Amino acid sequence: MARVVVDVMLKPEILDPQGQAVQRALPRLGFDGITDVRQGKRFELEVEGPVDGDALARVRELAETFLANTVIEDFTVRVVEADGVERAVSGTQAPTEGATA
């Protein structure tokens, strides 16, 4: 079993009024210095069997056709190994370097 994480974010050019509302609330709560907030979605998929190229291609397809609306959203796909190590795989955004959890 491995976990594949799909993060979905509005494209930078799409207005995010929810993120703006969160950002505007911060000074009131005493959190200064946050200049921008963007809100997105995170999907954690538990994948049966090995997460090989085929499995990842299927996850990518499901992210592209269903989890994200690529007209307005970007997505990234990451694999989280059993030891907690993350591996960036693909997406519509440039994947970030495999950070450790």
Place this chain on the structure above:
Amino acid sequence: MTTRIGVVTFPGSLDDSDARRAIRIAGGEPVALWHRDKDLHQVDAVVLPGGFSYGDYLRCGAIARFSPVMQTVIEQAKAGMPVLGICNGFQVLCESHLLPGALTRNDHLHFVCRDQRLRVENAGTAWTSDYESGQEITVPLKNGEGGYVADERTLDALEAEGRVVFRYLDVNPNGSRRDIAGITNEAGNVVGLMPHPEHAVEALTGPTTDGLGFFTSAVKKLVAS
């Protein structure tokens, strides 16, 4: 022969019965269609009604798009069958890629419910032929995620090809780009809009009867063809 116009009911649809009533008042025969049934029961046109299909989970219209009935609706729409998407139905049409762009959360974050003045920009579609180009109508509008967005190239193309069918007048109620309230596909058989013409078909219950023209347009077109 009466024109048969199907109205799809998804789990969470709200305005399906009003849409059926509007079709009946316009002289058509409303046919209830069920989201799990691929069979369109020989209808001549389809209305995707307002509401919150599948609870609006994931994104508005995203799950409805993959329902069995939509597979047939998408196929038939591409073959020229008139399809009207109202509010949630418009969101389903965008998610289905039958119409370009997407609907996003209102820029002011509030749910909006008002009688909305619109200008009919294109009276040449299957659902607007009973209007005149430039005609102003007032119908209810009620949505939380009605902000129409598309990239600049798509917006320019929609304008150039006359595919902006309705524009908001007086106020832009949800942050829609270029005040766009409704659009059509290249062929003019698929129309989607956020406002609700089906709530404005008789004096007793609507602010006007301005919405009736959508349904009489489709009935007349289908009788003539």
